Amino acid sequence: MRRLLILLSVFALVASACGGGDDSTDTAAGEDTGTESESGSAPEEEPEAEAEPDEAEATDDETASSEPEEAPADDNALGALRVPQDYATIQEAVDAAAPGDLVLIDEGTYNESVVVETDNVVIRGVDRQTVVLDGMHSEDMANGIIVFGNGVAVENLTVQNYFSNGVFFTGDYDSDFILRGYRVSYVNALNNRVYGIYAFNAEYGLIDNTYAAGHTDSGYYVGQCQPCSAVLSNNLSEYNTLAYSGTNAGGELYIVNNEFRMNRVGVTPNTLNSEELAPQRSATFAGNWIHSNGNPETSKGGDIWELAYGVGMVLPGANNNLVTRNLIENNRNGGVAVSFLPDGDTIWLAENNTITDNVLRGNGIDVVMVDQGGQASLGNCFGGNTFDTSRPADIDTVLPCDGAEGDLSDMIGIDFFSPPGDEANVPYADVASPAAGDQPSMPDALSAPASPADVLPEFDGFDLDAIAVPSGT
């Protein structure tokens, strides 16, 4: 069966490359300490390093041969553009990079807002926890890393305290440029004011093994793409206003095997007029553990999301989505809810969503179909779910995927769920990120070759058969 996702193939390649290499950092001191990268894009002259990042030592050939004891521990076998050894700032290294280059960032705190305009560059930290891009909440540093180039990958670092977003991939709407190819792996996004990891007007993406906490909007946001041809897998989102938001985003979009917990609201594919490509349609949510959402120790976002406070997964104005084999438990107000969404003068209806084979327990109400103005099911259906409570009652029977709908008289309204009140609102900069320090670094970050996110046009689906309901442990 050839339903192998190329994106995951890329991930597998990275993982295999990471897993097999020896740690070469202590083997080549004095052998070859030249700083010129294999692509030839290293600087001709030694730049002056800033004081803050450590180990900003001279590393040119002459220095290395005359003073081998001060040479860096590795021989730069990767041909990386190293920060701060070769370039004082990440931006300088990125500007010097050619497609296919690796920008390797050493331990330290970097108060930069990095703009990437070159295709197929890989930006990697040597350690996820100790390589920190910090925006200090300054409006002059809106985004930690904003990417306009195709095929760029960001790996193994922390991006925090930015005025707007942590890592942001964006096409250029004005010029009809849709960004193609992006990847974020082993990244912590903490307490950025809007989104943690953000893909807009972008296709062919992979976000995996990342962590997002403390955002006033969503930890993960995929917006305005159709088809998105993207995968979010093995990520952890907590203490955000929304765990995941996908406005007008769908088409070969797979949100699978993630954990979304302790957010104000959990997962929400949605339709809004604020972006192009409405309505949202055709995303798949499978194998996720969605639990314990309805956390008042978060930052309050827009009022519209307060309507869904404490709901694990809400599909407002969403269409043609598949929600299957998720474990959705212990969410304060609701497990999964299908609803319309009022947006100014527009009422976006939710239609043709399929909710099957999920396990729901311990939620305020496990399964909810909101009354969409006296409408019938509008193609939304439920089947094979394990749950205790629903509105309308016995929802798998009343709104079946393989039969006629029953009595819908006890559907509830969109204002059924009770928001926590304005007092439950923590400033985003003060929101906790309790699991940030537990997140593992990328294996063999010092030896894995650069793997840009450029091997993507053959995206042809995802093997849903391999996904099971998570155990919840």
Next chain:
Amino acid sequence: MRARLLLAFAALTTLAVSSCADDDPLDAFVEVEPEIVFETEELDVDIDALAEAAEDPEPEGPPPIDIPDDALDFTGLAQIDLDIQDNAFTQRVVVVSAGTEITWTNQGRNEHNVRPAIEGAFEPISTLDLAEKGDSASLRFDAPGDFPYFCSLHGTATNGQTGRVIVVP
């Protein structure tokens, strides 16, 4: 080469013509000769400089503004309204008359701002003024010129969420 060379050429020509005075076909040329001498005496200028000037004339005033085909023409209006979406300026390039007041309204869900791509070209509109859907802020453009701008949250001076105001007299 200076005009004096032409004077020498004219003198030589006069000598040649006088030696062939009986040759009828050259009569017309003889008649032209005084005109050549007269004109070259009048033009005591650097010919090379003139040639260069002809190829690259000195511009008078600011260079003309290249107005793209998709620019929206709002000239003649004292005030116009523009919208901002996530993440784009809806009317990306507009042409207005000097003195026009432009009001931007955030129709998106995200915050936005309006910053000049050329620092100092005009007073920026801060994120605080365009923080929420429905927020509006205005600028008046009195001087003719080209004013590219961008939202610093979703773009740079040259990439992403960018716009342009072209002000004509």
